[in-house]
Amino acid sequence: MITDYSIQAIAINAIPLIFAITIHEAAHGYAARKLGDNTAYVLGRVTLNPAKHIDPVGTILLPLLLILTGSPFLFGYAKPVPVRFDRLRNPKIDSIWVALAGPGANFIQALVWAIIWVLLKLMDIQEPFFTKMAQAGVMWNIGLLVFNLFPIPPLDGGRILAGLLPARQSIALGRIEPWGFFIVMGLAFTGIIRGLWMEPLSHFFLWLINALVSPLLMLF
Secondary structure (H helix, E strand, O other): OOOOOOHHHHHHHHHHHHHHHHHHHHHHHHHHHHOOOOHHHHOOOOOOOHHHOOOHHHHHHHHHHHHHOOOOOOOOOOOOOOOOHHHOOOHHHHHHHHHHHHHHHHHHHHHHHHHHHHHHHHOOOOOHHHHHHHHHHHHHHHHHHHHHOOOOOOOHHHHHHHHHOOHHHHHHHHOOHHHHHHHHHHHHHOOHHHHHHHHHHHHHHHHHHHHHHHHHHHHO
């Protein structure tokens, strides 16, 4: 969440946010290619070039509108990576791994930013720009990780849940997808997702990352 829209704040958040979105989407395409579907690769979406993943509305227009209206939270999305699930070697199971790849990439990035943050502290580097960027890297990636795990399609959590459910229930869940974005937006604006989903899971993943970087602090 961004509450400070100054040029410095935007600069601090821009790099980790661009990496978080880009690597998240590229990870989906990479996992799909490894599991049998090269659709995203052929279309040039397995790349770290942010321009390939930018959605004019979700990545630029919507966040800009929220900033200009003084919204207390920032929301946006990238261009979804195309995946032909019928081309996967084991569609039912492999679709789960493809969906997990994006949030998994965000967790790894959050861990890397946390390590950078710790190393800056250990080296006694007091430059607030870099330390705040490392903190933003952790928070943006945790936010994207948790938000995308919400179990409503077309979010990754919905794909994962569909892969875990029996066929009949999976098909029923899939019928929600055309309205999934509007459902999620409504829940986000009313604060339901934040209170019942985002905050509890964010605390859990922050605790997990803290547990993983603690040995580094003990080492030094």
